[in-house]
Amino acid sequence: MEYEAVIGLETHVQLKTKSKMWCGCANEFGASPNTNVCPVCLGLPGVLPVANEEALRLTTLTGLLLNCTIPRRAKFDRKNYFYPDMPKNYQLTQYDQPSTSTGWVDFEHQGGISRVRITRAHLEEDVGKNSHFDRNSGVDFNRAGVPLMEIVSEPDIDGPDMACAYLNALKDILVYGGVSDCDMEKGMVRCDVNVSVRPKGTRGLGAKIEIKNMNSFSGVRKALEYEIPRQIAVVQAGGKLIQSTRRWEDTTGITEEMRTKEDAHDYRYFAEPDLMPFEPTEAWLAEVSRCVVEIPLARKQRFMRDYQLPAPDAQAFVWDRPLGDYYEAAVASAKNPKALANWVINNLRAKLTESGSALDQLKFPPAALVELVDLVDSGKISGRIAQDVFAEMFSTGSNPGRIVEIKGLAQVSDSGAIETFCDQAIAANPGPVADFLAGKEAALNFLKGQVMKLSKGKANPALVGEVLTRKIKG
Ligand code: ADP
Ligand code: MG
Ligand code: ZN
Numbered sequence: 434m435e436y437e438a439v440i441g442l443e444t445h446v447q448l449k450t451k452s453k454m455w456c457g458c459a460n461e462f463g464a465s466p467n468t469n470v471c472p473v474c475l476g477l478p479g480v481l482p483v484a485n486e487e488a489l490r491l492t493t494l495t496g497l498l499l500n501c502t503i504p505r506r507a508k509f510d511r512k513n514y515f516y517p518d519m520p521k522n523y524q525l526t527q528y529d530q531p532s533t534s535t536g537w538v539d540f541e542h543q544g545g546i547s548r549v550r551i552t553r554a555h556l557e558e559d560v561g562k563n564s565h566f567d568r569n570s571g572v573d574f575n576r577a578g579v580p581l582m583e584i585v586s587e588p589d590i591d592g593p594d595m596a597c598a599y600l601n602a603l604k605d606i607l608v609y610g611g612v613s614d615c616d617m618e619k620g621m622v623r624c625d626v627n628v629s630v631r632p633k634g635t636r637g638l639g640a641k642i643e644i645k646n647m648n649s650f651s652g653v654r655k656a657l658e659y660e661i662p663r664q665i666a667v668v669q670a671g672g673k674l675i676q677s678t679r680r681w682e683d684t685t686g687i688t689e690e691m692r693t694k695e696d697a698h699d700y701r702y703f704a705e706p707d708l709m710p711f712e713p714t715e716a717w718l719a720e721v722s723r724c725v726v727e728i729p730l731a732r733k734q735r736f737m738r739d740y741q742l743p744a745p746d747a748q749a750f751v752w753d754r755p756l757g758d759y760y761e762a763a764v765a766s767a768k769n770p771k772a773l774a775n776w777v778i779n780n781l782r783a784k785l786t787e788s789g790s791a792l793d794q795l796k797f798p799p800a801a802l803v804e805l806v807d808l809v810d811s812g813k814i815s816g817r818i819a820q821d822v823f824a825e826m827f828s829t830g831s832n833p834g835r836i837v838e839i840k841g842l843a844q845v846s847d848s849g850a851i852e853t854f855c856d857q858a859i860a861a862n863p864g865p866v867a868d869f870l871a872g873k874e875a876a877l878n879f880l881k882g883q884v885m886k887l888s889k890g891k892a893n894p895a896l897v898g899e900v901l902t903r904k905i906k907g
Contacts, residue, residue, distance in 0.1 A: 435633040438661045440596055441588035443625040446613045448491045448580040454558045455482030455578055462619045466573035474578035476520035481707050488580035489711060491612045492556045493721045496533025498610050498728060499551050507532040508710040512700045517572050518561040528702045531555035539730060540602030542595055549599050550587040557581050593657040600650050605729045623648050626656060630664045640674040644681050644688055656681040660688050740770040749778050756782060759792050763799030772806050784827050796830025805833040817890045818842050851892050855900045858883040866905055
């Protein structure tokens with residue numbers, strides 16, 4: 434029998450706040466161990482948590498970006514467990530009344546749009562970091578109490594590719610929304626992967642196996658590429674899978690069993706008595722709604738639809754958001770949106786990189802670039818000359834029409850002048866002329882090049898081709 438994989442992801446994301454979740458300590462990566470700590474995040478007796486409103490705001494914003502329902506009441510619960518990196522011996526999380534519930538994410542996958550439903554996004558706190566040395570171990574509590582959001586997906590994912598496409602889409606949305614920097618290197622995104630298998634085409638769910646704490650998308654892919662065939666092999670051999678938790682070993686490339694359902698944690702959740710439930714007001718929600726941005730996929734689709742751009746151009750404007758905003762500012766008055774996109778993506782971006790400057794330092798307004806594109810489009814100047822005009826605009830900020838006028842760069846479409854250049858080129862190159870007569874089309878390009886050179890790039894190339902052909906072939 435053929436089997437298929439069923440995958441649900443629990444994605445933990447560190448929120449982009451200045452301070453930690455319950456205290457004023459800095460939420461900062463890379464500080465010396467135990468320098469961003471205080472009695473609250475060290476879990477000393479008698480301290481009281483104060484909820485970080487910005488973290489609540491970012492979680493609600495995430496809910497809105499993921500099409501989630503926002504409940505009118507959320508609360509925090511204690512999840513009890515004893516482990517050295519958790520100084521309070523419980524983690525505050527949202528158990529049965531999370532800040533957001535049921536939504537979805539749409540993303541590109543296998544040439545179409547796929548959807549993964551979101552169960553919830555809730556707020557919790559990160560734990561410290563254990564380090565093991567030769568003879569002892571240490572705990573750095575700088576990360577303890579950093580706002581951590583958990584986004585739980587429904588088991589809608591069918592394999593490693595879709596898992597990575599979903600994760601990338603999620604990450605792009607969160608970065609766009611300013612919710613998290615999602616810096617993988619800094620451990621800002623970590624994933625628990627839940628996977629089961631079932632006979633292909635059936636709807637039921639098999640025993641769920643959870644792979645803990647993956648800290649890279651490539652790790653997620655590799656773990657699934659290992660785990661799915663492993664599970665299929667077990668059931669195909671007549672074995673039975675049991676609900677369990679496994680650990681991914683990056684060095685060996687395999688997953689190992691940590692515990693089964695029988696010895697699962699009993700977290701004894703109970704409502705945090707030191708924090709009031711959070712009940713967002715209409716005004717507060719309206720304020721958060723104002724921060725909802727267009728998500729990357731919607732932006733891409735809009736650029737393709739409104740400006741008739743091909744997918745790679747639209748994608749470039751999604752990846753480089755300021756560049757896309759610049760394009761939008763310019764395109765309003767453009768006659769040829771595609772040609773303008775080429776100029777922005779290729780020439781403008783290259784010049785910015787080369788000169789190490791930013792868009793807001795440009796010396797010319799967006800309309801000037803549109804004018805330059807129009808000059809090329811209408812045949813007033815050649816593409817070659819346009820490069821020079823653009824370089825001049827870039828360094829001086831002069832208007833392209835004026836540059837063309839002052840430097841006499843307008844394309845020569847005057848046939849008298851072109852005839853003269855063609856005659857010169859024919860006289861000076863009897864070999865290529867003979868080749869062209871003998872049927873070698875490439876020889877014409879060579880001759881065209883000679884005429885362009887004689888005209889200093891100003892001759893209208895189409896016209897040059899016509900005149901040369903007429904003169905040689907008669
Ligand atoms: P738990 O209570 O153990 O955390 P949940 O039901 O909350 O389990 O699910 C956690 C994650 O596991 C979710 O992302 C969910 O989509 C996924 N999941 C649940 N059941 C399965 C299954 N049988 N196969 C694959 N993923 C599953
Ligand atoms: Mg869980
Ligand atoms: Zn603190």
